[in-house]
Amino acid sequence: MIPAPVRQVAAEGVCRTDRPWQVRADDPSLDATAQVLAPHLRGGAGAGAGAGAGEIVLALGDVPLKPAAIGVQPSGDTDECYRLTVEPDRITCTARTPQGIARAAAGVLQILAETPETPCRVIDDGPRHAWRGLMVDPARHFIAPDDLRRLIDLAALYKLNVLHLHLTDNEGWRLHIATRPALTAGTPHYSAAEYAALQEYAAARHVTVVPEIDLPGHSAAALRAHPGLGTLPRPSWYPADAPFPAPLDPHDPHTRAFIVDVLAETARLTSGPFVHFGGDEALGADEASFTEAVRLAREALRVAGKRPIGWQESSRAGIGPGDLAQFWVDVPMMDLPQTEEELDARPDLLAAGHTLARTKALTRFFAPTDGDLDRIVRGGGRVLLSPQSHLYLDRPYDPSVVPADQAEFAARLGFAYRPRDVRYAASWDPSAYGLAPDRIAGVEATLFAERFQGFDDHTALLLPRLPGVAEAAWSPSPPSWEDYRDRLAVQSVLWRERGLTALRSTEIDWR
Numbered sequence: 001m002i003p004a005p006v007r008q009v010a011a012e013g014v015c016r017t018d019r020p021w022q023v024r025a026d027d028p029s030l031d032a033t034a035q036v037l038a039p040h041l042r043g044g045a046g047a048g049a050g051a052g053a054g055e056i057v058l059a060l061g062d063v064p065l066k067p068a069a070i071g072v073q074p075s076g077d078t079d080e081c082y083r084l085t086v087e088p089d090r091i092t093c094t095a096r097t098p099q100g101i102a103r104a105a106a107g108v109l110q111i112l113a114e115t116p117e118t119p120c121r122v123i124d125d126g127p128r129h130a131w132r133g134l135m136v137d138p139a140r141h142f143i144a145p146d147d148l149r150r151l152i153d154l155a156a157l158y159k160l161n162v163l164h165l166h167l168t169d170n171e172g173w174r175l176h177i178a179t180r181p182a183l184t185a186g187t188p189h190y191s192a193a194e195y196a197a198l199q200e201y202a203a204a205r206h207v208t209v210v211p212e213i214d215l216p217g218h219s220a221a222a223l224r225a226h227p228g229l230g231t232l233p234r235p236s237w238y239p240a241d242a243p244f245p246a247p248l249d250p251h252d253p254h255t256r257a258f259i260v261d262v263l264a265e266t267a268r269l270t271s272g273p274f275v276h277f278g279g280d281e282a283l284g285a286d287e288a289s290f291t292e293a294v295r296l297a298r299e300a301l302r303v304a305g306k307r308p309i310g311w312q313e314s315s316r317a318g319i320g321p322g323d324l325a326q327f328w329v330d331v332p333m334m335d336l337p338q339t340e341e342e343l344d345a346r347p348d349l350l351a352a353g354h355t356l357a358r359t360k361a362l363t364r365f366f367a368p369t370d371g372d373l374d375r376i377v378r379g380g381g382r383v384l385l386s387p388q389s390h391l392y393l394d395r396p397y398d399p400s401v402v403p404a405d406q407a408e409f410a411a412r413l414g415f416a417y418r419p420r421d422v423r424y425a426a427s428w429d430p431s432a433y434g435l436a437p438d439r440i441a442g443v444e445a446t447l448f449a450e451r452f453q454g455f456d457d458h459t460a461l462l463l464p465r466l467p468g469v470a471e472a473a474w475s476p477s478p479p480s481w482e483d484y485r486d487r488l489a490v491q492s493v494l495w496r497e498r499g500l501t502a503l504r505s506t507e508i509d510w511r
Contacts, residue, residue: 001110002467002487003159003474005084005125006065013088018042018116019052026059029098032204034058036156037105040497041112056108057092058101069130071442072324072382074162074208075272081126086111088120102206103127103159110157113493129430131384131442132473133162133210134466139169139221141452142188149201150498151458156205157494158470163202164210164276164444167266170220170245175211177265180258182225192269199271210309213266214278215259216248216285216293222258223248230255232284237364239357247282250293259293260300267304275301280311280328283365291317298323309384312372319379324441326384327376327433330369333389335418336362348396352416373433382441383433388417390428391445391469393461395420401505410503413461415450422505423485426468429478443473456501463495463502464488485509 020043025034037056065081082095082104091111093104107125111118134155136143143151152163167174167190173183176191190198199209215222216232223229223246230252234244248255267275277297282290294310294317301308309324319325336359337343343356376383385391396414398421399407430443447461467488471479479487485508492510495502504510 001107001123002484002491003471004479004483004487005107005123006476007125008121008123011086011120011122013120014117015054015086015088015091015120016117017054017112017114019054021054021056021112023056023058026057030058030060030101033098033102033105036102036204037108040109055090056105057090058105059092059094060096060098060101061094062096063094063100064124065126067126069127070437071130071440073130074133074210074274074442075206077206078130080159080161081124084108084111084123084125086118086120086122099206102156106157106159109494110490113490115493127159127474128476129440129442129473131162131444132160132470133164133384133442133444134160135164135166135212135386135444135446136458137166137169137447137449138172138174139166139214140171141449141457142172142174143455143458145190145194145198147455147458148198150500152198152202152205152207153498154459154462154466154500156207158467159474160470161206162208162210162442162444164212164446166212166214166448168212168214168221168278169218173221173225175213175266175269177262179261179265180225183222183262185225195269196271203271208272208274209270210272210274210276211266211270212276212278213262214280215297216250216290217280217282218245218278219248220245226258228254229258232286232289235284237361238283239355239361242358242361244283247285247289248293250289250296256296259296263297263300264304267301267306270306273307274309274324275304275306276309276326277301277314278311279314279317282313287316293317312369312376315372315375315379315381316368319376319381321380323379323381324384325372325376325381326386326444327373328386328392328446329366329388330373331363331366333387334362334366338363346418348416348418354416377435377439381439383435383439384441384444385430385433386444386446387428390425391443392417393425393445393447393465393469394449395425397421397503397505401507403504403506406503409460412451412453413457415448422464422468422507423481425465426471426481426484427478428468428472430472443469445469459495459500460503463500464491464505464508467491
């Protein structure tokens, strides 16, 4: 199983998995989980009338583990602990809450992938971190609602409980705002009804949707729709030939009204308790303007009844107890060359059009990031861990692990980061930053979509790396690579059943 459970004890016998299965819920509150589970079983919901079928039982009851997850719960559900009992003809999921039952059911699907049989055992499990998320980027490459549902299913399979939607950026604005219809006019987007349906679908799988309206930077799409909004000028030190999407000026009265309006409407449309306001890479925003933009966004969301989240840069506008900031980068993580020789050794950057002047300008711009993590902690905030080094899954794969028949496909995947193998991504440990547990909000992988061409690009960059992030977020300690690689190999059975394209890294002996 991935994530690896807290503990499991062997029992006598084996369970034959390559047969029809039926699911039975012993409490009406578990019917929704039974309905989610049934289509993924051999024979579906009606299987098992014959003598050879196996039974999956969902039952509320006490279990040995108590809730002890680190961080911030993304919903009101705080207990995800469960017991999973595998017997020759029955698999029983027991938990105190429907949410715990859903996590156990995800384990059942993985156990059934171990064909033709699996050892009988008793599994007791619960999460290490409360917030376990995946961010996807429909702003840059629109994700159709049906494909978003497939990603929600994938997240739930690995016990992730947050889908963070990066809904706005320079390339597009993807959530319809009734008071600002020009934002989505003539472009792919989610209507209010589609957004509500996506949230309902996620909630049935105990996944919370967190929308992101990114400001004051990354606002070119907003400016195309509303060219009268006030903006801030290009910095004198920034190369004239480098792209410069101007940030919004929060002191401009039209811009202030816009920020409050779009955040209030996003909050109204969102059923979960959190809304992300961005705050990253506001190139050209002076300290006073940036501070005002963050202050305005936080206030607008709190007035609307939501908890605001910002990227780590938002901490520079002040941060206090209860504030959440998403840590994603520092200068060493940027891995930017500082000489022509170093740049010549980075074909990934050269292909993206980087010059030495641009990389030095970026190094200067990102210099303050080295103090952000400490600033968040000292201010009493909580850190949502999304380090670019390991959890940005738009990183290209190292060509040395790409099979020959996927080489052309893989060569165009990913952003201009140094390519890495799957083992590198799986090696990450959330404790690497030495943060006290009461300063951690959780863990979230990100998948930005600058160069995407279709849905297969999403899944090939997520798979096989997303399960490793899920393992780091859920399991009590990092596994050995040998153990993890063997468990990962089985997962390809589930990906094929769901029609998901994966990168078949040569590091793993796939099933």
